[in-house]
Amino acid sequence: MNLKKVDFYLDWPGSKNIIHLRRFITENLMNKGEVIRWSIEDIKDSVESLNIKKIRIKAVLANPVNSKI
Amino acid sequence: MSISPTIFIIPTGIGCEIGGFAGDALPAAKLLASASGCLITHPNVMNGGSLSERNKDIFYVEGYSLDRFAKGEIGLKSVKQQKIGIIFDSSIEHEILMRHLQAADACVATLGIDVDSYVLTKEPLGIVIESESQGISEGLIENPDTLIEAGERLIEKGITAIAIVAKFPDNTDLIETNSYREGKGVDPIAGVEAVISHLISKYLKVPCAHAPALSPIELNENLDPRAASEEIGYTFLPSVLIGLSNAPDLIELTDNNENITLHPIDIESIVVPGGALGGEGVLACIERGLNVISVKNKNILNLGNHNLNYPKLIEVDSYFEAAGLILALRQGINLKSIKRPLNKVQELNFNK
Numbered sequence: 001m002n003l004k005k006v007d008f009y010l011d012w013p014g015s016k017n018i019i020h021l022r023r024f025i026t027e028n029l030m031n032k033g034e035v036i037r038w039s040i041e042d043i044k045d046s047v048e049s050l051n052i053k054k055i056r057i058k059a060v061l062a063n064p065v066n067s068k069i
Numbered sequence: 070m071s072i073s074p075t076i077f078i079i080p081t082g083i084g085c086e087i088g089g090f091a092g093d094a095l096p097a098a099k100l101l102a103s104a105s106g107c108l109i110t111h112p113n114v115m116n117g118g119s120l121s122e123r124n125k126d127i128f129y130v131e132g133y134s135l136d137r138f139a140k141g142e143i144g145l146k147s148v149k150q151q152k153i154g155i156i157f158d159s160s161i162e163h164e165i166l167m168r169h170l171q172a173a174d175a176c177v178a179t180l181g182i183d184v185d186s187y188v189l190t191k192e193p194l195g196i197v198i199e200s201e202s203q204g205i206s207e208g209l210i211e212n213p214d215t216l217i218e219a220g221e222r223l224i225e226k227g228i229t230a231i232a233i234v235a236k237f238p239d240n241t242d243l244i245e246t247n248s249y250r251e252g253k254g255v256d257p258i259a260g261v262e263a264v265i266s267h268l269i270s271k272y273l274k275v276p277c278a279h280a281p282a283l284s285p286i287e288l289n290e291n292l293d294p295r296a297a298s299e300e301i302g303y304t305f306l307p308s309v310l311i312g313l314s315n316a317p318d319l320i321e322l323t324d325n326n327e328n329i330t331l332h333p334i335d336i337e338s339i340v341v342p343g344g345a346l347g348g349e350g351v352l353a354c355i356e357r358g359l360n361v362i363s364v365k366n367k368n369i370l371n372l373g374n375h376n377l378n379y380p381k382l383i384e385v386d387s388y389f390e391a392a393g394l395i396l397a398l399r400q401g402i403n404l405k406s407i408k409r410p411l412n413k414v415q416e417l418n419f420n421k
Contacts, residue, residue, distance in 0.1 A: 022352035040347025043376040
């Protein structure tokens, strides 16, 4: 097993209810590896689209699928 | 009076004014436990180096498992006593190891805790601390497999809860460490500690907690009282053993043959520091429509309800206020009845 820190942004559609946010993030993270630890670092409005929020995620993954993450 | 089960989280390594040091949120936890009748919290809140205490109203659950509980994946089962095993990082020097083993013996002799056995990892854990200056405490371990293998060995021998003691580098940034000791900075090793205990929780599914092994450091006469409990003695192990001694068993909810003391559906509220709403436990409670009580507790994050717009979030100024709020929820008192101005009862009509 190897561990890797990742730090990336996800686009969150502003029209979605906040109750779906956790699953939205974890489904994305699980595609990248086995999730050990994560949290939202920041949420900002997108400069490209009014309806998109940029969510910054920091996580620690085991056995990351893509070493370029 | 019925209870109002409440989760209490103070995230590790974000420099919280209360709870960002060494067990300095324990008094707040006792207050909230008294108000709610049932508090579920994690080692970062309860562990004060050599100091901690058991409380019949507090469930001690490691952060990864606490998040799983918030998500509704596991239940908690009270036990009278856990059979504790200790994993020691094989890079710990002999003298420091002896100090830890004597602390474990003391917990058996003086507190009646069942510390059964220990194991040394086959390889050093390889701690890597990566905290940014004045940023969130982060880091990794280089050899996670050796940690899991040591835990599996303990479980094979009948251990039901695991304490982990990892060796932290002696070259940890002294300026950062002293800043923390003087109450000004973020605990530089907290992030790696969380990774270590999360690995045991994820892959072995038993109660666990971590204590760092550090070489003695020079006396600091400007020590902040909130960090003082880490200056007592040679190890931080006693608080971990006290917490684990009666930590609840973690019951997978797919199993239906166990008595569960506390089911996730019993949870009514979660208490978290303002600005620290981006953790999985908080978002899981939001997903389930629970009360989120956000307490003013200065830290380095700024993720508040201006980002989330969650309607059941209540902001309060102190843990005293949070305790009053929980007590009102526990008693079924309408929170609006205690605030002013008090609005009249509204008429609903059939027009939209």
